[in-house]
Amino acid sequence: MSYIVAKDLVKHYGRGESAVEAVRGMSFQISAGEFVAIMGESGAGKSTVLSIMGAMNAPTSGEYIVDDINIYELKREQRADFRREFLGFIFQSFHLMPYLTVAENVMLPLAIVKVSRKEKVAMAQDALAWVGLADKANRLPSQISGGEKERVAIARAIVNEPPVLMADEPTGNLDTKTSGDVMDLLLKLNGDGMTIVMVTHSHKCAGHAGRILHITDGRLQEVLN
Numbered sequence: 001m002s003y004i005v006a007k008d009l010v011k012h013y014g015r016g017e018s019a020v021e022a023v024r025g026m027s028f029q030i031s032a033g034e035f036v037a038i039m040g041e042s043g044a045g046k047s048t049v050l051s052i053m054g055a056m057n058a059p060t061s062g063e064y065i066v067d068d069i070n071i072y073e074l075k076r077e078q079r080a081d082f083r084r085e086f087l088g089f090i091f092q093s094f095h096l097m098p099y100l101t102v103a104e105n106v107m108l109p110l111a112i113v114k115v116s117r118k119e120k121v122a123m124a125q126d127a128l129a130w131v132g133l134a135d136k137a138n139r140l141p142s143q144i145s146g147g148e149k150e151r152v153a154i155a156r157a158i159v160n161e162p163p164v165l166m167a168d169e170p171t172g173n174l175d176t177k178t179s180g181d182v183m184d185l186l187l188k189l190n191g192d193g194m195t196i197v198m199v200t201h202s203h204k205c206a207g208h209a210g211r212i213l214h215i216t217d218g219r220l221q222e223v224l225n
């Protein structure tokens with residue numbers, strides 16, 4: 001049974017003459033536990049479809065269903081709850097808060113989770129240990145390397161153990177060795193049962209996924225690997 005179902009997704013930005021058709025009718029299904037890579041040229045619509053899948057960007061038309069929940073029929077607050085509970089998201093440029101420490105950044109998704117501060121600190125510390133950054137918890141983002149920032153972003157995405165992780169070019173700004181380390185972490189999470197959807201430009205990274213979706217001009221090119 002498919003865990004994630006996208007039906008005829010369309011996304012237009014703007015209206016009239018200046019309208020951009022970023023996604024032009026995409027349908028696909030993803031099973032629980034899959035690792036799917038999304039590839040395509042710059043401007044093909046990868047980030048747009050990932051943000052729709054991340055419950056952050058309503059499609060112009062079409063349906064998006066996760067675990068039998070029709071995401072864009074939810075009220076805004078319910079959708080925010082869904083996002084917090086079900087999805088970890090790694091943005092293209094980390095999106096770390098510069099004035100918060102590494103540990104505080106990792107704790108952000110727990111802000112309104114009903115557990116004690118002490119427990120939140122422990123959860124953040126566990127996530128940081130898991131990505132190998134236990135000793136950097138009290139640094140500021142400006143005091144760690146690019147690869148470490150990426151690992152902080154992963155720790156933040158998994159701190160509340162969501163079933164699905166989405167990553168937009170997680171290795172885009174990293175050297176080969178560091179991006180290999182990041183891929184190893186993602187593969188380990190997938191091995192533990194997490195469903196992963198990753199946008200990437202790297203054929204090498206995409207090769208680790210179970211399936212590749214190729215996007216050209218807002219359309220799915222092929223679904224076969």
Ligand SMILES: Nc1ncnc2c1ncn2[C@@H]1O[C@H](COP(=O)(O)OP(=O)(O)O)[C@@H](O)[C@H]1O
Pocket residue numbers: 013014020021022040041042043044045046047048049
């Ligand atoms: N917020 C936005 N407003 C207007 N146009 C956008 C916006 N986001 C993306 N686009 C446009 O939509 C198209 C697809 O963009 P995007 O999904 O970011 O592609 P990719 O991630 O594959 O590079 C591009 O033409 C881009 O300029």
Ligand SMILES: [Mg+2]
Pocket residue numbers: 046047048092168
């Ligand atoms: Mg993009």
